[in-house]
Amino acid sequence: QQPVQSPQAVILREGEDAVINCSSSKALYSVHWYRQKHGEAPVFLMILLKGGEQKGHEKISASFNEKKQQSSLYLTASQLSYSGTYFCGTEVSYDYKLSFGAGTTVTVRA
């Protein structure tokens, strides 16, 4: 079952922050975050495992709330290069299928 992402789209000015949420109705083993630029393949950002570990990539970080089966991606002090569509991918605890959400389109303007 595909995870649910919100919001669908975000428009930011450089330097602003944003949060993207990803939730699942099933018990998750891991959450993956990817960014896809127009016409390109998705690029890996980070993986979070159950246990609430928080990870970071440049000024992009994420958390995983195992009790809520929810992950959040934090874009801090956004840069123009952060523009793209962010997808969360989830693996449930019993079959490890990697399923993706519908994506959140982030536009960062100067």
Next chain:
Amino acid sequence: EAGVAQSPRYKIIEKRQSVAFWCNPISGHATLYWYQQILGQGPKLLIQFQNNGVVDDSQLPKDRFSAERLKGVDSTLKIQPAKLEDSAVYLCASSHGTGNTEAFFGQGTRLTVV
């Protein structure tokens, strides 16, 4: 390290014709995924292989789509016959295994069915 290779990059066919896509994963990667990405949507998992065995193909339209991974390496995805709604980018990805491993994506094949 060479990435995931896919071919062709683009394909235009008429409805009811057949088409095949090829994927060469990163060397040593046991898990291979095929995704369908319709414009403006997230990647939809069609089939997931672990070596040459199928882990999941629950969303593969088996009346027209087929996939195989011979010898646990290269994989082909076939559509026969194609429908207009099959127009999409078909992405292949691979990873060392399942769980806690990054998936690497190929550039994809953009299919247009007219």
